[in-house]
Amino acid sequence: MAQEQGRTADQIRERYGIGERTLTDRIKDNWVGYLFIIPTFIAFTGLFYFPIARGVFMTFTNASLGVTGEFIGLDNYAWLLTNDLFFYSFGWTIVFVFGTTFTQLGLGVVAALLLNELREVAKDWVGVLIMSPYFSAPLAGGVIWMWFLDSNFGFVPKLFGLFGLTAPSFLAGDFWPFVSLIVAQTWHDYAYSAIIYAAAIVSIPSEQYEAAALSGAGRLRRFRDVTLPHLLIPTIVILSLRTAWNIAEFSQPFALTGGGPGTQTMLMSILTYRVAFVNTNFARAYTIGMAMVVLSMSAAVIYVKAIDQEDDLYV
Amino acid sequence: MAQLELDKVTKVFDDSSGTIVAVEELDLDIDDGEFVVFVGPSGCGKSTTLRMVSGLETITDGEIRLGGERINEQSPKDRDIAMVFQSYALYPHKTVRGNMAYGLQLSTDLDDQEINRRVEEAADMMGIEDLLDKKPASLSGGQQQRVATGRAIVREPAVFLFDEPLSNLDAKLRKHMRTELARIHSEVGITTIYVTHDQEEAMTMADRIVILNDGRLQQVGTPKEVYYEPNNRFVADFIGSPSMNFLDVKLDRDGTGSGTLVGDEVSYKVSDGMVGNLDDASSDLVLGVRPENIRIEAGAPPEKSIEATVDVVEVIGSDNFIYLDLAGQEFRVRTPSEIEPEEDETVTLTFDEENVHLFDARTGDALVHGRSQASVSAPPEQSDTAAD
Numbered sequence: 001m002a003q004e005q006g007r008t009a010d011q012i013r014e015r016y017g018i019g020e021r022t023l024t025d026r027i028k029d030n031w032v033g034y035l036f037i038i039p040t041f042i043a044f045t046g047l048f049y050f051p052i053a054r055g056v057f058m059t060f061t062n063a064s065l066g067v068t069g070e071f072i073g074l075d076n077y078a079w080l081l082t083n084d085l086f087f088y089s090f091g092w093t094i095v096f097v098f099g100t101t102f103t104q105l106g107l108g109v110v111a112a113l114l115l116n117e118l119r120e121v122a123k124d125w126v127g128v129l130i131m132s133p134y135f136s137a138p139l140a141g142g143v144i145w146m147w148f149l150d151s152n153f154g155f156v157p158k159l160f161g162l163f164g165l166t167a168p169s170f171l172a173g174d175f176w177p178f179v180s181l182i183v184a185q186t187w188h189d190y191a192y193s194a195i196i197y198a199a200a201i202v203s204i205p206s207e208q209y210e211a212a213a214l215s216g217a218g219r220l221r222r223f224r225d226v227t228l229p230h231l232l233i234p235t236i237v238i239l240s241l242r243t244a245w246n247i248a249e250f251s252q253p254f255a256l257t258g259g260g261p262g263t264q265t266m267l268m269s270i271l272t273y274r275v276a277f278v279n280t281n282f283a284r285a286y287t288i289g290m291a292m293v294v295l296s297m298s299a300a301v302i303y304v305k306a307i308d309q310e311d312d313l314y315v
Numbered sequence: 316m317a318q319l320e321l322d323k324v325t326k327v328f329d330d331s332s333g334t335i336v337a338v339e340e341l342d343l344d345i346d347d348g349e350f351v352v353f354v355g356p357s358g359c360g361k362s363t364t365l366r367m368v369s370g371l372e373t374i375t376d377g378e379i380r381l382g383g384e385r386i387n388e389q390s391p392k393d394r395d396i397a398m399v400f401q402s403y404a405l406y407p408h409k410t411v412r413g414n415m416a417y418g419l420q421l422s423t424d425l426d427d428q429e430i431n432r433r434v435e436e437a438a439d440m441m442g443i444e445d446l447l448d449k450k451p452a453s454l455s456g457g458q459q460q461r462v463a464t465g466r467a468i469v470r471e472p473a474v475f476l477f478d479e480p481l482s483n484l485d486a487k488l489r490k491h492m493r494t495e496l497a498r499i500h501s502e503v504g505i506t507t508i509y510v511t512h513d514q515e516e517a518m519t520m521a522d523r524i525v526i527l528n529d530g531r532l533q534q535v536g537t538p539k540e541v542y543y544e545p546n547n548r549f550v551a552d553f554i555g556s557p558s559m560n561f562l563d564v565k566l567d568r569d570g571t572g573s574g575t576l577v578g579d580e581v582s583y584k585v586s587d588g589m590v591g592n593l594d595d596a597s598s599d600l601v602l603g604v605r606p607e608n609i610r611i612e613a614g615a616p617p618e619k620s621i622e623a624t625v626d627v628v629e630v631i632g633s634d635n636f637i638y639l640d641l642a643g644q645e646f647r648v649r650t651p652s653e654i655e656p657e658e659d660e661t662v663t664l665t666f667d668e669e670n671v672h673l674f675d676a677r678t679g680d681a682l683v684h685g686r687s688q689a690s691v692s693a694p695p696e697q698s699d700t701a702a703d
Contacts (some may be wrong), residue, residue, distance in 0.1 A: 017679065134657065172486070197403075204404060205404060206402075207400040207401075207402050207404035208401070208404045208406060210369075210371050210391075210398070211398065211400060211404040211406075211466075212406075212417075213370075213371070213390075213391045213392060214369060214370075214371075214391045214392065214394075214396060214397060214398050214418075215392070215417050215418035215421055215422065215470075216392040216418060216421035216422030217392065217417075217421055218392070221421065226406065229406070229407070229408035230407075230408075
């Protein structure tokens with residue numbers, strides 16, 4: 001505006017006496033506002049920022065259960081970088097997280113499309129059915145899948161038996177435990193992406209489909225050229241959040257395999273738990289936690305970069 | 316390029332919320348290259364008809380023929396029809412160029428170079444050459460409207476459909492785009508159906524106007540026909556702004572064949588030529604006269620005049636709209652701007668017999684138009700000066 005009127009911002013400030021205001025001036029003007037944010041500020045500092053700072057500090061000590069510990073520099077990080085199990089679980093966590101997250105995305109789109117095709121009443125019921133795993137406790141989910149897959153008493157091996165087949169051992173061996181964990185985790189949380197995708201699909205204007213149909217686009221083309229582009233932004237949102245949550249996921253994998261057999265399906269979250277509560281070495285557990293934070297933040301940075309580019313697409 | 320025929324086309328919506336006849340037995344022939352405007356109040360079935368022509372809505376009964384060939388069962392993409400939506404329906408993730416090229420890429424075998432050439436040609440026609448590489452979100456409403464129209468033009472379809480394309484623009488831009496669209500139609504000469512609820516838009520753009528109400532056809536005709544010889548009270552009321560005045564009257568005949576129209580505080584003498592052919596049974600009539608045909612004239616002959624009290628005077632610059640109270644009813648008069656009576660003043664109003672329309676009070680059908688003997692296409696000079 002200033003340029004349009006042929007005046008600089010300074011000239012306008014001078015003309016109307018808008019000077020630089022001091023901090024005390026601002027507090028005097030807005031003291032009620034500050035008063036209202038003080039409780040939140042205190043709670044966040046005490047319960048959130050302080051524990052984080054304390055935890056980061058703890059990674060430089062040899063604190064364990066009940067012992068404050070002494071400052072030992074970067075020893076914990078040195079231990080981490082020379083620990084084979086850590087590297088193994090780091091790699092497996094990445095496989096687990098991306099395997100789960102992308103399967104959840106795919107299933108979510110399919111579920112959302114299905115929901116969108118249904119009539120009102122059916123939509124509500126099928127919606128509840130689709131959402132129910134997401135609202136069940138992850139620990140309960142782990143138990144359910146255990147009853148489903150266990151070689152001795154599980155439902156699926158019994159079903160195989162009915163047809164005279166032998167089921168592979170889903171929770172043991174070189175391959176199946178990984179698949180089982182990813183499938184179980186996908187089952188638990190795919191509804192989250194379904195909810196977000198369904199909302200996005202509903203908000204696509206029907207005229208865009210009609211215009212595409214008149215332009216000669218068949219059903220598949222309309223999905224590709226109208227639906228998919230509208231799902232890009234929701235995809236980025238779901239990816240960021242689900243990645244962070246899947247990295248932190250503990251209960252269901254713990255209930256299902258507990259990182260076993262042996263240490264074969266050791267996720268970083270389970271490793272953190274074992275180092276903290278089995279070996280009672282809290283400082284090292286927190287150091288593994290730092291690695292998880294780094295992992296989710298790197299993923300978040302990549303996604304946010306992608307959002308930036310996506311914004312360019314729409315302007 | 317093609318002729319479009321609608322033969323007893325009917326659309327019934329039948330679902331849990333009820334059974335509604337949206338369009339009932341609509342017959343209409345649209346000539347090749349003609350610009351036809353569907354007009355009517357909301358819910359009259361005009362958009363439904365358009366959607367049936369485009370194939371976005373199924374047809375319950377009747378037949379639609381394009382170039383003599385039945386298209387009821389054809390899917391939208393096989394009909395060679397392009398549509399401009401009220402919301403424009405531009406693809407947000409595609410550039411203007413991408414939006415305009417999309418239909419050509421899908422429905423023709425043209426190579427990229429040829430598509431590009433046609434897109435640029437259409438962009439040139441719409442004055443949007445500079446916007447080709449922008450995304451719709453960064454365009455103004457008027458620019459988006461141009462892109463939407465350009466996207467339809469570039470396909471050179473057999474029929475253009477416009478569904479209230481200008482409703483989202485401000486008044487000034489709307490009038491500008493109106494002329495622009497009329498110009499484009501005369502350039503490309505493609506058969507066009509244009510839906511609007513704005514009678515002024517219909518009057519200014521149409522070769523022929525189709526007036527619909529409650530899913531039924533009220534009248535089809537040139538703008539002048541529907542203005543000077545409305546089929547019924549609905550058309551008379553809908554076309555023209557401010558709308559026509561209606562007075563409930565009875566016809567008192569005298570021995571010579573002429574008579575007097577008598578109503579509440581109204582008495583107006585009419586000639587033999589006007590009412591001579593009227594059936595004697597039809598003595599309950601409605602007199603209709605347009606605000607622009609009424610003059611405020613102190614010395615008017617008493618048998619041809621009405622007295623009324625001024626309620627409100629609206630100044631619009633070129634004219635004044637005067638709202639009067641006549642036996643408790645609103646009566647509208649449009650006068651030149653220098654004639655501006657005081658509020659609460661009682662004035663004498665007069666109008667010529669040739670501007671009088673008589674309707675059957677019961678059915679609403681038009682019985683006599685004062686000008687029905689005169690040529691509609693060339694209205695007498697005298698009344699024009701009276702209206703100006």
